[in-house]
Amino acid sequence: MYLWQSPYWPEFQVDLVALQPALASARYAQGRSMGLASHLQLMDLGALELQGWADEAIATAQIEGEILQVNSVRASAARRLGMADAKALDRDARTEATLDVLQAAIEQSLQPLSHETLYGWQAALFPAGRSGIQKIRTGAYRDHAEPMQIVTPRMGKPDIVHYQAPDSADVHAQMTRLIDWFNSSLGQTDGLVRAALAHLWIEAIHPFEDGNGRVGRALIEMALAQDLKTDKRLWSLSQQMWLDRAGYYAQLQVATGQAHMDVTPWVQWFVGCVHKAADATWDHMQAAMRKTRFWSGLREQHPQLTLTQTKAINKLYDVGPDGFTNGISTEKYVNLCRVSRATAYRELTALCEMGVLVQTGTGRGTRYKLSPAVSESRH
Known part of the structure; x- marks a missing residue:
């Protein structure tokens, strides 16, 4: 029996008393990070938000x-955030589709969730109407007669069925219940618990032919934006899920494959991910503030630094002492800064x-690294 086949579905049971320590810790971590963010310089905050967007998009796709x-x-x-240094690279359709959905989830967080909202997210993921080379149904729930299953195929043997979702004929009604609950539970259910339940619920229904995981994680983004009442993306929950993807898959499989409605272990794991993401x-942010202080002090002492010297120092700072073997060579400086060998030697000497x-x-083994005094200011 699967979770959705329980006679009590979808009346989820969560032990809030048992969850209280984890919820309190996660809330503290969130509050600490948001408090520090309010003191960041605008440039640092923009860089942090850019990192959050990039991490989330890459991780939700990697999963x-x-x-x-x-x-x-x-x-x-960077383009979406209106950052001046956005690079004019050719636009990749998969990248744009992933970011379109994440952006929509946050921008639409002030509106009630609807079937059309979810249709739009899923359709955006597959603008050509195909998943790889296979044509799929987009912008609508699945309608195929065969069972929706998560399987491990085996050569010459029957597939291993890990999960079977509700029949396609029942999906619209199932999703209506989820959507109604999602809209009515805002402000009534703890925001982290609500996000965890929403994700588990939509994964259990598996309403689309493809894209269910990414749509489900976009729903998390909407729920968390509603909970924190902000459109700023300061952390990536999907990145934490990717880092513990074995745990993510295992927790979902256990929760959706059980016959009872107590999903406390799933929520506990989810809240732990939120905590890790905030940490x-x-x-x-601490690293960003240290870097700001580093550059403030260095520019005050050495206002004559050239753009190429600044670029090289920045690279040495970012990679740390282990980034280049024993430091940067003249050749690497030439390649990094796009200058002549003579200019590289002159600037390194300076x-x-x-x-x-x-x-x-000496000779070919000559290397340059941040001086102990400068390196010390990184910490």
Whole structure:
């Protein structure tokens, strides 16, 4: 028996007393991160939000086995955020589709959820009406007669069926119940619990021919935006799910494959992901603030730094002491900054004279790295 076959479906049971410590910890982590975000300089906050968009888009695609190009995602996200340094790269259809859905989920969070909203998200994921080479039904719930199953195919043997969703004929009615609950539970159910239940519910129904996971995670984004009352994306929950994808798959499989309605373990795991996502954002913000202080102090001491020197220092800062083996070479400086070898040598020598870099080795083994004093200011 599957979860949706229980006579009590969809009356989910959650032990809020048992969840209280996890909820309190997650809320503290969220509040701490949002509080720190309010003190970030506008440039740092924009960079953090850009990172959140990119991480979410890449991870929600990765969970489905789809790889998006990082540069394409960051460029598209930067355009959407109106950032001046958005790169003019060719637009990738899969990247644009993924970000379209994530953006819509947040922008539409002030409106009631509807069938049409979900249709739009799913259709946006497959603008050509195909999943790979297979033509699929888009902009509408599935209507095929054969069972909707999650399976592991086996050569020469019957497939292993991990889950079977409700029949297509029942999907619209099932989704109506979910949508009605989602709209009426806002402000009535704890926001994190509500997001966890909404995701589990739509995954149990599996209403579309394809794109259910990404639509389900977009629904999480809408629920969290409603809960926090903000359109700022400061963290990526999908990235945490991707990092613990074995746990994500296992928790969903257990929750949807049980005959009773107590889904506390699933909600507990979900809340833990929120906590980890908020903590990761805290770490990103701390790093951003350290970098701002680093550059503020360095520019005050050395206002004569050129753009190429700044680029090289920034790279050394970002990769850390282990990023380049024993430091950066003249050749790497040439390739990184697109300057002549003579210019590279002159600028590296000047940085050493300023005390920003130190030289190690000789001849072909010559390397340059941040001086101990400068490196210390990274922490």
